[in-house]
Amino acid sequence: xxxxxxxxxxxxxxxxxxxxxxxxxxxxxxxxxxxxxxxxxxxxxxxxxxxxxxxxxxxxxxxxxxxxxxxxxxxxxxxxxxxxxxxxxxxxxxxxxxxxxxxxxxxxxxxxxxxxxxxxxxxxxxxxxxxxxxxxxxxxxxxxxxxxxxxxxxxxxxxxxxxxxxxxxxxxxxxxxxxxxxxxxxxxxxxxxxxxxxxxxxxxxxxxxxxxxxxxxxxxxxxxxxxxxxxxxxxxxxxxxxxxxxxxxxxxxxxxxxxxxxxxxxxxxxxxxxxxxxxxxxxxxxxxxxxxxxxxxxxxxxxxxxxxxxxxxxxxxxxxxxxxxxxxxxxxxxxxxxxxxxxxxxxxxxxxxxxxxxxxxxxxxxxxxxxxxxxxxxxxxxxxxxxxxxxxxxxxxxxxxxxxxxxxxxxxxxxxxxxxxxxxxxxxxxxxxxxxxxxxxxxxxxxxxxxxxxxxxxxxxxxxxxxxxxxx
Amino acid sequence: xxxxxxxxxxxxxxxxxxxxxxxxxxxxxxxxxxxxxxxxxxxxxxxxxxxxxxxxxxxxxxxxxxxxxxxxxxxxxxxxxxxxxxxxxxxxxxxxxxxxxxxxxxxxxxxxxxxxxxxxxxxxxxxxxxxxxxxxxxxxxxxxxxxxxxxxxxxxxxxxxxxxxxxxxxxxxxxxxxxxxxxxxxxxxxxxxxxxxxxxxxxxxxxxxxxxxx
Ligand code: SF4
Numbered sequence: 065x066x067x068x069x070x071x072x073x074x075x076x077x078x079x080x081x082x083x084x085x086x087x088x089x090x091x092x093x094x095x096x097x098x099x100x101x102x103x104x105x106x107x108x109x110x111x112x113x114x115x116x117x118x119x120x121x122x123x124x125x126x127x128x129x130x131x132x133x134x135x136x137x138x139x140x141x142x143x144x145x146x147x148x149x150x151x152x153x154x155x156x157x158x159x160x161x162x163x164x165x166x167x168x169x170x171x172x173x174x175x176x177x178x179x180x181x182x183x184x185x186x187x188x189x190x191x192x193x194x195x196x197x198x199x200x201x202x203x204x205x206x207x208x209x210x211x212x213x214x215x216x217x218x219x220x221x222x223x224x225x226x227x228x229x230x231x232x233x234x235x236x237x238x239x240x241x242x243x244x245x246x247x248x249x250x251x252x253x254x255x256x257x258x259x260x261x262x263x264x265x266x267x268x269x270x271x272x273x274x275x276x277x278x279x280x281x282x283x284x285x286x287x288x289x290x291x292x293x294x295x296x297x298x299x300x301x302x303x304x305x306x307x308x309x310x311x312x313x314x315x316x317x318x319x320x321x322x323x324x325x326x327x328x329x330x331x332x333x334x335x336x337x338x339x340x341x342x343x344x345x346x347x348x349x350x351x352x353x354x355x356x357x358x359x360x361x362x363x364x365x366x367x368x369x370x371x372x373x374x375x376x377x378x379x380x381x382x383x384x385x386x387x388x389x390x391x392x393x394x395x396x397x398x399x400x401x402x403x404x405x406x407x408x409x410x411x412x413x414x415x416x417x418x419x420x421x422x423x424x425x426x427x428x429x430x431x432x433x434x435x436x437x438x439x440x441x442x443x444x445x446x447x448x449x450x451x452x453x454x455x456x457x458x459x460x461x462x463x464x465x466x467x468x469x470x471x472x473x474x475x476x477x478x479x480x481x482x483x484x485x486x487x488x489x490x491x492x493x494x495x496x497x498x499x500x501x502x503x504x505x506x507x508x509x510x511x512x513x514x515x516x517x518x519x520x521x522x523x524x525x526x527x528x529x530x531x532x533x534x535x536x
Numbered sequence: 537x538x539x540x541x542x543x544x545x546x547x548x549x550x551x552x553x554x555x556x557x558x559x560x561x562x563x564x565x566x567x568x569x570x571x572x573x574x575x576x577x578x579x580x581x582x583x584x585x586x587x588x589x590x591x592x593x594x595x596x597x598x599x600x601x602x603x604x605x606x607x608x609x610x611x612x613x614x615x616x617x618x619x620x621x622x623x624x625x626x627x628x629x630x631x632x633x634x635x636x637x638x639x640x641x642x643x644x645x646x647x648x649x650x651x652x653x654x655x656x657x658x659x660x661x662x663x664x665x666x667x668x669x670x671x672x673x674x675x676x677x678x679x680x681x682x683x684x685x686x687x688x689x690x691x692x693x694x695x696x697x698x699x700x701x702x703x704x705x706x707x708x709x710x711x712x713x714x715x716x717x718x719x720x721x722x723x724x725x726x727x728x729x730x731x732x733x734x735x736x737x738x739x740x741x742x743x744x745x746x747x748x749x750x
Contacts, residue, residue: 089732108570118565126561128549141712149541157540199738200729218729226730246727246735253739258650274712284683284725284740291679291717292646302545309710310567313701316720324728327586327666328701331740332720336712344620344678345642346716356545363552 069419072394082220086391089219090382096325097379097433106321115314117437120373123272123306127363130272130305131354137275141337143350147302150357151181157353158183158264158297159190167192167261171253171293173279173286174198175266176376177355178299179211179398180411183264194264195256197285199249206233212392213400215323215378220391253285263289263347267300268375269315270352273308276336277352280319280329287331296335296347302354303372309334315375318435322377358411368443371406373436380430380440386423396420402430406443414451421447569702579664579697580748586667590723591736592744600627603691603749607656608632610689610745614653617645619681621658627691627749629656645678655685655741659692661707662746665700666722669746673717682721688741694750 076082101109123130135145148154162170170192172178184205187194196205200218204211206229211217221229227240230248239245265286269278277298279286290296306312312334320326339346362369381387381401392400396417397408405420414421421444430440550556574582584594597603607629618637624630630637635656639645649655657677661670669690673679682688698704711718725740736742 085731092732111568115565115568122562122564125553126555127553128546128555128557129559129561131546131549137712141716147540147542147545149545153540197739198729199727203729216729216732219732221730223730223733242730242733243735245730246738250738254650257739258646271712274710276712282725283727283738285738287679287683287719288739291683302549307561307564308567309708309712310569310705313705314568316701326722328668328720328722330721330723330726334711334718335716337716339673340716342675343673343716344640344645344675345680346673350716353540354545356541356548360545360548360552363549 069394069396069417069423073390076391076394077389081222082391083389085220085222087388089213089216090388093216093324093378094382097322097382100321100325100327106317112314112318113435113437116318116375116435117373119306119311119314120436121370124303124363124369124372127302127305130307131302133272134270134275134305134352137273138337138350138352139275141275141350142340143275143337143352145352145354147354148356151183151186154178154181154299154353154355154357155183155186158187158262159192161295161297161351162187162192162262165261165295167295169256169260170194170262170264171256171260171289172196172201173263173265173281173289174201174217175264175299176211176214176398177266177301177357178264180357181355183299195253195260197253197256197289198281198283199246199285202249202253203229206230210393210398213378213381214376214403215381220393257288257292260293262295262297263291263293264297264299265289267298267304267352268319269312270300270305270354271307271309271312271334272305274334274336276309276334278312279333279335280316280331282324282326282330284331287333290333290335291346294347295349295351296338297351297353298335299353299355301359301372302356303359319375319377322379322433322435362407362410365446368406368410368446370438371403371410371443373438374403374407375436376403377435379433379435383429383433385425385427385429390423402440402444403438406438406440406447409447409450414447414454418451421451569706571703571706572699574664574699576694576697579699580694582664583662583667583697583746583748586665587723587744587746590667590744592667592723592746594746594748596748598750600749603747604628604632606747607689607691610687611635611654611656615651616654616656617648617652617681617685618656619658619677621676623658623693624656624691629691639678640675645680649678649680649684652685654687654689655681655683656689656691657682659690659696661704662690662692662697662748663700663704663720664697668701669721670704671719671721672711672715673719674715679717679719682719683740686737686741687743687745688721688724689745689747691747691749694748697748 138145184194196202203218213219223240227238231238267277268280320329338350384402387401395404426441428441587594604627616635618635636648659669660672724736724744726736727738728734
């Protein structure tokens with residue numbers, strides 16, 4: 065585990081307010097999901113999952129075909145498709161379009177793919193103003209932070225944090241009532257929507273047979289982003305393509321239920337091409353940017369490519385005991401939780417953060433809640449073996465082996481075993497309910513420290529089993 | 537303008553999957569759409585229950601005349617924009633005093649919708665099992681009318697109430713064939729981004745009123 069990963073985990077664990085915020089927010093989302101997927105509420109939930117998995121599997125196995133079909137249909141409806149292999153190509157495309165059209169102001173609705181490629185920073189670096197309009201994303205943009213959660217990006221911020229952020233950046237009087245904070249954002253952003261030259265959105269699905277982009281949201285900011293400005297650019301990973309518009313029904317039923325426990329999100333927009341003759345409003349130009357950015361690296365391995373089925377519902381984060389303790393910012397990239405643990409190493413290479421696939425207890429909860437049935441624990445195990453294969457963990461391995469040898473020797477020598485047990489009892493701290501969090505020298509060797517840094521040992525019994533046995 | 541990496545990406549995809557250019561896809565899983573039998577009264581009851589559960593308001597009126605009177609009371613002198621839906625004209629809603637309608641130009645629509653407190657539309661369909669309005673963009677229905685004003689009023693004749701999503705996609709297998717934008721609206725605009733506290737009307741309408749006619 066790298067120092068940074070380790071350090072961020074510690075910071076999160078030590079911050080009691082943050083612990084409470086993560087625990088309550090994910091807990092609520094988790095409970096709402098359970099209510100709406102219960103068999104009384106949605107009898108065909110399991111069948112829908114099976115169908116969603118089959119559709120994603122089929123789409124990925126025939127990805128080139130569906131991408132080309134999608135492209136043909138977008139073009140037929142008067143839009144344009146651009147393929148970008150990495151972050152630079154995405155920002156180059158947006159920049160040159162903005163330059164050609166003389167655009168200055170860009171409004172953006174939530175898109176994890178644009179987070180991946182740091183689009184805002186790149187555009188701002190070139191003098192464009194690029195404003196996030198999802199309330200959570202807007203707060204984070206003002207605070208210069210990355211999303212904490214795929215679905216609830218500002219999950220870690222309290223209303224008091226928001227009050228500080230708005231006061232400092234928007235020069236408004238300090239306001240701690242959430243309704244009023246929302247009204248402030250509405251007013252500021254409404255103006256931006258009406259003035260913006262370009263709207264950049266993400267996409268939840270790309271529909272091949274229709275050339276349509278499907279965008280799902282609750283606030284209405286994506287509708288505004290894709291309607292008010294003259295130019296709409298949708299940025300999406302190539303894995304988002306599905307075969308038919310009729311398949312969207314299956315995904316719509318699963319996505320909102322898994323994400324927030326709603327039957328449907330407030331808005332689901334099917335957008336295809338610029339506005340047609342006679343239509344009163346809507347963009348005059350329509351672009352879809354299809355992004356690779358590491359995705360094609362996942363395709364050759366039949367087991368691991370299922371990571372690309374993800375519909376970014378966030379259910380695996382809410383249910384993950386590890387995410388619920390270490391939070392979103394401990395993760396080294398924009399994707400956190402179980403899905404982050406499997407896609408980050410594959411997009412960025414396992415050596416980017418070798419500790420990542422190990423940050424899981426493999427309890428299996430993520431795989432059980434996943435609406436598209438990604439076997440996350442299996443992929444984690446595969447990645448662990450990749451890390452073992454590629455990384456120079458020999459040193460650690462040697463120490464591990466040594467430790468087990470020592471342990472074996474101790475347990476086969478009863479006197480010494482008993483003596484060490486007594487030492488442990490005497491070491492149990494009086495605080496922490498007796499739980500052991502650290503050990504004094506000379507036992508505080510690096511591997512022991514590292515092992516204990518993620519774990520607490522239960523209080524050792526004051527009398528060992530052997531002692532009690534003798535005294536019977 | 538940069539043309540990106542089309543060939544490069546498609547080539548990588550094909551190589552990884554062991555496919556060749558132009559190769560047809562394997563057989564797709566069959567479409568899964570199930571339409572339940574639900575009679576009209578039950579659909580109306582479900583639609584109303586779902587919308588109200590999302591803090592929307594619903595009314596049911598017998599005639600177009602009644603709808604007109606109800607809408608007149610809701611508008612009550614507030615700045616209002618109405619879509620060009622023939623159904624609203626038929627109900628006499630488009631000709632209510634103070635209601636701006638007949639807008640064909642984008643800029644006029646932006647100005648009118650941004651200034652309005654009430655936006656009145658019809659809906660192409662409504663989905664009973666989720667409380668959803670289906671809005672298809674056309675010369676009759678602009679997108680901004682159901683988006684910019686803080687109150688969205690939709691007047692829907694009962695024949696347009698479908699059981700749910702599966703029936704919608706059976707009727708419209710490819711919505712993009714007829715419109716550049718189909719939007720499903722389920723309740724008022726909302727957010728829970730700050731401390732999971734639910735706030736309505738963050739960017740779109742904070743209130744939604746659905747009037748079922750017939
Ligand atoms: S991996 Fe599955 S559960 Fe996790 S975000 Fe993706 S779709 Fe949702």
